[in-house]
Amino acid sequence: MVHHFFRGKDELFAASVELPADPAEVLAGVETLDPAVRAQAIVRAVLRLWEGPAQHGMVAFVRGTIGSKAKTALMREMVNRTILSKIMAGLPGSSEEVRVRGNLVATQVVGLMLVRYVIRLEPLASADPDDVVRWVAPNIQRYLTGDLDTPT
Known part of the structure; x- marks a missing residue:
């Protein structure tokens, strides 16, 4: 029945929890970028x-997802x-x-969203988006393609 009314589980999830944005649209094209330069695009999309x-x-x-075990489980699967899957597409290893x-x-990414938009911790909450990209993207890039055994 899911496939009769929805294109798949992700669309069902989005409808059932009223997801305010389509992750596929938000991250469109990220998976085609060279992994060596993908982090800035990820942060900018977020x-x-x-x-x-x-x-x-x-x-x-x-806020609603964090407080619900059922929604958290659905969110984990959708994420x-x-x-x-889009962010990590084509990564070696x-x-x-x-x-x-x-x-x-x-x-x-989740930490950034929580601190900047939910908790609104200053000065990150009101920082210029270009500064946020400059501060956060290098860490994400390290996680994407850097050496995980040796801190930079």
Whole structure:
């Protein structure tokens, strides 16, 4: 029945929790970028989404998801299949290494969203988006393609 009414589980999830944005649209084209330069595009895509009209819906969505075990489980599945699969597409390494790298990227992106838009911790909350990209993208890039054994 899911496939009769929806294109797949991701669309069902988005409808059931009123996801304020389509991750595929937000991250369109990221998977085609060279992994060596992908981090800035990821941070810019996140900032575009959160700086836009969907911000209030995104904050409400995050707050509601964190408080619900069922929504958190659905979100985890959607993040793995829809968001991380795009971000991590084409990265070299074993599937386990790519999964670890994806999880590390997620720590930075989720942390950025929580601190900047939900908790609104200053000075990050009001920082210029270009500064945020400059500060956060190098860490994400390290998680994407850098040496995970040696801190930089």
